[in-house]
Every structure is written in structure tokens, then in C-alpha cells.
Amino acid sequence: MNEHDPKITKDRFHEMLGDSAPFMDSYDFQILDIGYGTASVAVPYNPGFIRPGGTIAGPVMFAAADFTLWVAVLGAYGEVPLAVTTNMAINFLRKPENETLIADARLFKIGKRLAVGDIWVSNKGVDEPCAHVTGTYSIPPMAK
Amino acid sequence: MNEHDPKITKDRFHEMLGDSAPFMDSYDFQILDIGYGTASVAVPYNPGFIRPGGTIAGPVMFAAADFTLWVAVLGAYGEVPLAVTTNMAINFLRKPENETLIADARLFKIGKRLAVGDIWVSNKGVDEPCAHVTGTYSIPPMAK
Amino acid sequence: MNEHDPKITKDRFHEMLGDSAPFMDSYDFQILDIGYGTASVAVPYNPGFIRPGGTIAGPVMFAAADFTLWVAVLGAYGEVPLAVTTNMAINFLRKPENETLIADARLFKIGKRLAVGDIWVSNKGVDEPCAHVTGTYSIPPMAK
Amino acid sequence: MNEHDPKITKDRFHEMLGDSAPFMDSYDFQILDIGYGTASVAVPYNPGFIRPGGTIAGPVMFAAADFTLWVAVLGAYGEVPLAVTTNMAINFLRKPENETLIADARLFKIGKRLAVGDIWVSNKGVDEPCAHVTGTYSIPPMAK
Numbered sequence: 001m002n003e004h005d006p007k008i009t010k011d012r013f014h015e016m017l018g019d020s021a022p023f024m025d026s027y028d029f030q031i032l033d034i035g036y037g038t039a040s041v042a043v044p045y046n047p048g049f050i051r052p053g054g055t056i057a058g059p060v061m062f063a064a065a066d067f068t069l070w071v072a073v074l075g076a077y078g079e080v081p082l083a084v085t086t087n088m089a090i091n092f093l094r095k096p097e098n099e100t101l102i103a104d105a106r107l108f109k110i111g112k113r114l115a116v117g118d119i120w121v122s123n124k125g126v127d128e129p130c131a132h133v134t135g136t137y138s139i140p141p142m143a144k
Numbered sequence: 145m146n147e148h149d150p151k152i153t154k155d156r157f158h159e160m161l162g163d164s165a166p167f168m169d170s171y172d173f174q175i176l177d178i179g180y181g182t183a184s185v186a187v188p189y190n191p192g193f194i195r196p197g198g199t200i201a202g203p204v205m206f207a208a209a210d211f212t213l214w215v216a217v218l219g220a221y222g223e224v225p226l227a228v229t230t231n232m233a234i235n236f237l238r239k240p241e242n243e244t245l246i247a248d249a250r251l252f253k254i255g256k257r258l259a260v261g262d263i264w265v266s267n268k269g270v271d272e273p274c275a276h277v278t279g280t281y282s283i284p285p286m287a288k
Numbered sequence: 289m290n291e292h293d294p295k296i297t298k299d300r301f302h303e304m305l306g307d308s309a310p311f312m313d314s315y316d317f318q319i320l321d322i323g324y325g326t327a328s329v330a331v332p333y334n335p336g337f338i339r340p341g342g343t344i345a346g347p348v349m350f351a352a353a354d355f356t357l358w359v360a361v362l363g364a365y366g367e368v369p370l371a372v373t374t375n376m377a378i379n380f381l382r383k384p385e386n387e388t389l390i391a392d393a394r395l396f397k398i399g400k401r402l403a404v405g406d407i408w409v410s411n412k413g414v415d416e417p418c419a420h421v422t423g424t425y426s427i428p429p430m431a432k
Numbered sequence: 433m434n435e436h437d438p439k440i441t442k443d444r445f446h447e448m449l450g451d452s453a454p455f456m457d458s459y460d461f462q463i464l465d466i467g468y469g470t471a472s473v474a475v476p477y478n479p480g481f482i483r484p485g486g487t488i489a490g491p492v493m494f495a496a497a498d499f500t501l502w503v504a505v506l507g508a509y510g511e512v513p514l515a516v517t518t519n520m521a522i523n524f525l526r527k528p529e530n531e532t533l534i535a536d537a538r539l540f541k542i543g544k545r546l547a548v549g550d551i552w553v554s555n556k557g558v559d560e561p562c563a564h565v566t567g568t569y570s571i572p573p574m575a576k
Contacts, residue, residue: 022192023201048166052225057167058232059207066203081196086402087424088202089233089377089521091548091566093541108564109525113401113426114374116523118550118564132540132550134523134566136375136424138401230546231568233377233521235404235422237397252420253381257545257570258518260379262406262420276396276406278379278422280519280568282545310480311489336454340513345455346520347498351491369484376490377521 004036007078013071016079027060029067037107037117039071042124045099056096058131061103065090065119065133068103072117073137076110080140083115088135093128100124113139148180151222157215160223171204173211181251181261183215186268189243200240202275205247209234209263209277212247216261217281220254224284227259232279237272244268257283292324295366301359304367315348317355325395325405327359330412333387344384346419349391353378353407353421356391360405361425364398368428371403376423381416388412401427436468439510445503448511459492461499469539469549471503474556477531488528490563493535497522497551497565500535504549505569508542512572515547520567525560532556545571 008016010031017024030042043064051057066085073083102124107117114136121131152160154175161168174186187208195201210229217227246268251261258280265275296304298319305312318330331352339345354373361371390412395405402424409419440448442463449456462474475496483489498517505515534556539549546568553563 017196020194020196020198022194023204024195026192048170050164050166051168052161052164053228054164057207057210058229059203059210060167062206062210062232063201063203066201066206084197085202085236086404087233087235087375088206089231089566091231091541091568092229093548108561109523116375116525116564129540132548132566134521134564136523230548231519233422235397235424237404252417253379260381260420260518273396276404276422278377278420280379305484308482308484308486310482311492312483314480336458338452338454339456340449340452341516342452345495345498346517347491347495348455350494350498350520351489354489354491354494372485373490373524375521375523376494377519379519380517 006034006036006075008034008074010034013074016081024067027063029064031071034071034075037072037076037110039068039075039105041068041071041103043101043103056098058092061096061101061121061131062090062133064101064103065121065131066135068105068119069117069135069137072105072107073115076107076115077139083137083139086136086138088133090131090133092131094130096130097123115139150178150180150219152178152218154178157218160225168211171207173208175215178215178219181216181220181254183212183219183249185212185215185247187245187247200242202236205240205245205265205275206234206277208245208247208265209275210279212249212263213261213279213281216249216251217259220251220259221283227281227283230280230282232277234275234277236275238274240274241267259283294322294324294363296322296362298322301362304369312355315351317352319359322359322363325360325364325398327356327363327393329356329359329391331389331391344386346380349384349389349409349419350378350421352389352391352409353419354423356393356407357405357423357425360393360395361403364395364403365427371425371427374424374426376421378419378421380419382418384418385411403427438466438468438507440466440506442466445506448513456499459495461496463503466503466507469504469508469542471500471507471537473500473503473535475533475535488530490524493528493533493553493563494522494565496533496535497553497563498567500537500551501549501567501569504537504539505547508539508547509571515569515571518568518570520565522563522565524563526562528562529555547571
């Protein structure tokens with residue numbers, strides 16, 4: 001579907017982010033791949049992620065999904081750091097293991113005003129996903 | 145609608161949580177009120193919440209909403225710490241100010257197997273909400 | 289919150305609709321009220337609404353919610369018939385009785401590009417709601 | 433992922449439905465395929481589907497998605513006609529052509545109490561989807 005080159009590289013992404021993103025920094029997100037409207041991000045396990053019951057808290061998976069979709073948006077539109085999420089819906093499917101999480105995002109609409117996509121969150125190397133998320137980003141007028 | 149007493153007190157809630165919730169602890173959530181199927185929680189501003197653009201990251205509002213709905217669930221069902229979110233949907237409405245956030249949750253279904261409710265996230269003392277969230281919790285078989 | 293007059297009247301609404309809306313006509317929606325960003329609509333019971341189990345099908349409640357939110361959008365923006373839903377999320381709370389349904393919508397964001405609101409669907413005269421819906425409309429550039 | 437046979441056949445499905453589903457009948461849904469947790473359904477175009485602007489109304493796509501996910505649920509669990517939707521979230525991606533719609537559903541969680549899946553709605557023979565939907569079904573206690 002997306003036969004384009006990504007509009008941003010990993011290096012340029014990190015340069016752009018600089019120290020403007022303490023929230024993202026606190027998760028130590030590792031960008032594995034950026035494509036045109038796709039992205040893959042690893043989230044190393046951190047004991048600070050734990051909720052009662054001893055498993056990774058749901059909002060950790062949400063944060064990973066939100067970040068990864070944002071990277072996919074930049075992969076499709078280029079540098080629009082102020083693209084903002086308008087809504088996201090998350091379904092929690094299975095308890096994650098206390099190991100690295102991987103979030104894989106792809107856009108299925110790359111529009112003038114809105115980008116829509118979904119994100120799968122799974123443990124690294126495990127087929128069964130832990131969460132499925134859909135989200136919409138609002139694209140600022142100047143972009144594209 | 146809910147003419148019952150809350151099934152858990154703030155003191156008992158904190159006792160139950162103990163040190164089992166490092167994720168929640170990292171947000172320094174302040175429970176303002178627990179009712180039968182309702183809860184109100186303050187989230188003190190923290191520079192670690194910032195995303196590019198200089199405002200509070202969306203997942204911070206999500207985490208506040210998720211926690212507050214969970215408190216409301218315990219207010220309705222008593223001690224079911226393993227009640228788990230099955231899904232949540234968040235609409236981001238306005239940029240929050242870099243000040244304390246308040247999340248207000250209320251359940252509108254308190255069922256045998258599922259609890260459903262919504263949460264408003266706003267800046268303290270500000271009428272216009274920053275985010276609206278709906279969520280569903282799955283209630284373990286023994287509860288209620 | 290909304291201290292404005294509605295931007296469209298019931299009469300003008302029906303005039304505008306004319307015969308351009310066979311889908312809406314098939315439901316026999318009765319507009320009870322239009323305000324600035326609010327609307328109330330009655331859906332008379334119809335045996336054609338029934339799903340297995342003998343109750344009103346979920347998509348009937350969805351259709352009522354979608355229509356009512358659209359009326360609320362026109363109440364806030366005036367004649368923007370081409371405003372389109374970008375997403376909706378529905379939680380089914382209780383089985384409706386096979387009687388008239390009422391849908392009550394209100395917008396909680398009336399923005400330049402997006403309108404966001406929710407809708408309660410209940411049986412007429414019954415407090416407990418059958419469904420809660422949130423939705424977003426994309427507003428065409430010329431509007432407002 | 434799903435290496436099982438479907439738990440219901442098309443013939444048995446229609447037999448079970450009988451005349452208990454006037455709402456579904458009104459759409460003339462054509463089941464193309466039932467698998468274990470998957471289903472594909474065609475919706476023949478009908479001028480009664482039109483909304484202002486001359487295109488197929490969003491709730492038509494919702495109804496198709498809801499029905500198709502239900503068929504997929506029966507494909508995974510067998511005859512649980514009273515399985516009920518607890519929530520659905522729909523993203524509208526592109527205007528459909530006034531032609532046959534196809535809805536393709538697959539479950540990504542087939543649990544004891546909840547089934548979760550998504551549905552793509554597209555025009556027949558067209559790659560770009562018109563809507564993406566996620567939904568959850570509550571499974572009655574006796575099933576499975």
C-alpha cells in the first residue's frame with residue numbers, strides 16, 4: 001500500500017526530539033524501524049511498570065502505542081512534531097510477560113487532515129498480542 | 145443513581161496497594177474522593193510529563209483516567225485489585241496547562257461481569273475538560 | 289457551557305434534509321429538540337429493529353446516536369450537511385425494552401476542525417441508559 | 433493462528449436464524465464465508481442506504497461490521513446466538529462507492545468470557561478500506 005520512502009530517518013528523528021520529550025525519555029523507547037506510515041518500537045522492561053498483580057500496567061502499553069503511532073505519522077508526513085492525537089481506543093487482550101514489549105504501528109489512512117492507524121503491542125518474540133490499539137492524529141494545516 | 149456507601153475507604157485502599165503498584169506510585173496520584181462507583185484523583189504536575197511542544201503527554205491523562213476508574217471500581221465492588229481493564233477509549237479535547245490535573249470517574253454500569261464508566265480529565269479549577277475517556281473493567285467471578 | 293442560540297431550527301433542518309436522506313427516513317427519527325451543540329431525538333419502536341433474542345439490535349442504537357450527534361453538530365455550526373463522522377465508540381449497557389428510544393447528544397468540543405460529543409440512548413421515561421456513545425465529526429473548512 | 437474448523441456452517445447458521453432476525457434480514461446480508469473466528473459478508477447496495485451527500489450512511493457500515501463479527505463469534509464458539517456486543521469502535525476512512533460492501537471479520541482474542549476482533553469494510557474488489565471497526569462480544573457462561 002505504502003510504496004514510498006519514509007519522510008524521516010531515525011537519526012533525524014532523534015535530533016529533532018533532542019531534549020524536548022522527557023515523557024518519552026522516561027520509557028527508554030528504542031525505535032527499531034521507521035517506514036512510510038509504519039514504525040516499530042521496543043520498550044525495555046522496567047520494574048517501575050508494575051501494577052497490582054505483578055504485571056505491566058495498561059498505560060505502559062498505551063504510551064508505547066501512542067509513541068509508535070506518532071513515529072509512523074512522522075514517517076508518512078515528515079517533521080510535524082505538533083501532530084496531536086485526537087483519540088485512541090485500546091483493547092487489552094492478554095497479560096504481558098515482564099519482558100521487552102514491541103509496538104508495531106501502521107497507518108491505514110494518510111489524509112490531508114487526519115491520519116488513522118493501528119498498533120499491536122506484544123512481548124518480543126511472542127506471536128499472541130497483548131493489546132490492540134487504534135488511533136487518530138490531527139495533522140497541522142501546513143504539513144504535506 | 146448510586147445510593148450506596150463506597151465499598152472501600154481511602155485508608156484501606158492505600159493499605160491494600162502497599163508497595164505493589166510502582167507504576168501508580170511514579171505518578172504520585174492523590175485520591176481526593178472515593179464513592180460507590182465514583183472517584184476523584186489529583187495528579188500533581190511533573191516536568192517529566194512533557195512531550196514535544198511543551199505540554200503534558202496524552203498518556204499521562206490516560207494513566208490518570210485508568211487509575212481513577214479503577215478506584216471507582218473498587219468503590220463499587222470492594223477489594224477486587226485484579227479487576228482488569230478490557231478496553232478504554234480516549235478523546236483529547238484541549239491542551240492541558242502545565243498544572244495539576246484532576247480526573248473524575250463514575251461508573252454507569254455496575255454489572256456482575258463488567259463495569260463501564262467514563263472519566264473527565266481537567267486542570268484543577270478549570271471548567272473546560274482536556275480529555276474524556278470511557279472504559280470497561282472485567283470483574284473477577286468471585287466479586288460481588 | 290453553551291450560551292448560544294442553536295444555529296438551525298427544526299423546520300429549517302427538515303427543509304434542508306428534504307428527500308436527501310432515505311436512510312434516516314427509514315428510522316422515522318423524531319427531533320424533539322435542537323440546541324447549540326445539543327439535540328434530542330425519539331426513535332419510535334419498529335418490529336423491524338429486532339435481533340435474535342427478541343430485543344432491539346445494537347446498530348439501531350448506533351444509528352440513533354449518529355443521527356442525534358449530527359443534529360447537535362448542525363445546532364452548533366449551522367448548515368454543514370457534509371460534516372462527516374470520523375469515529376464513534378459505543379458501549380452497550382443494558383437491553384432496551386421494545387418501546388420508543390430517546391437519544392440525547394451534547395458536544396463537549398466545538399472546534400474549528402473537529403466536534404466531539406457523546407450521546408445517551410435510553411428508553412423513553414426510563415432513567416437507566418441502554419447505550420453510551422462518543423463520536424467525532426470532521427467539520428468542512430468553510431464552516432464557522 | 434486459528435487452526436480449527438468453524439463451529440457452525442452457513443446452512444446451520446441460516447437455520448438457527450430462521451425468522452428471528454428481521455433487523456439483519458432488512459440488510460439482505462450474504463454470508464460469503466465462516467471460519468473459526470473469521471467471517472466474510474457481502475452487503476448488496478440499496479438506495480435506502482443513502483445519507484445527505486449521496487453516499488452510504490455510516491450506520492450501514494456499522495451494521496455490516498456488527499453482523500460479521502457476530503458470525504465470526506459463532507464460527508469460533510458454535511451456537512451462542514445470545515452472545516452480545518459490549519462495545520464497538522468505528523473509524524470511517526473513505527467514502528464508499530454506491531456498490532456492494534464487503535465486511536471481513538477476524539477475532540484476535542477467543543476467551544472464556546470475551547471475544548475481541550476487528551472488521552474491515554470495503555467496496556467489493558477495492559483495496560482501500562472504507563471503515564475499520566473493533567468490537568468485543570460477551571460470551572454467555574455456558575458457551576465453550
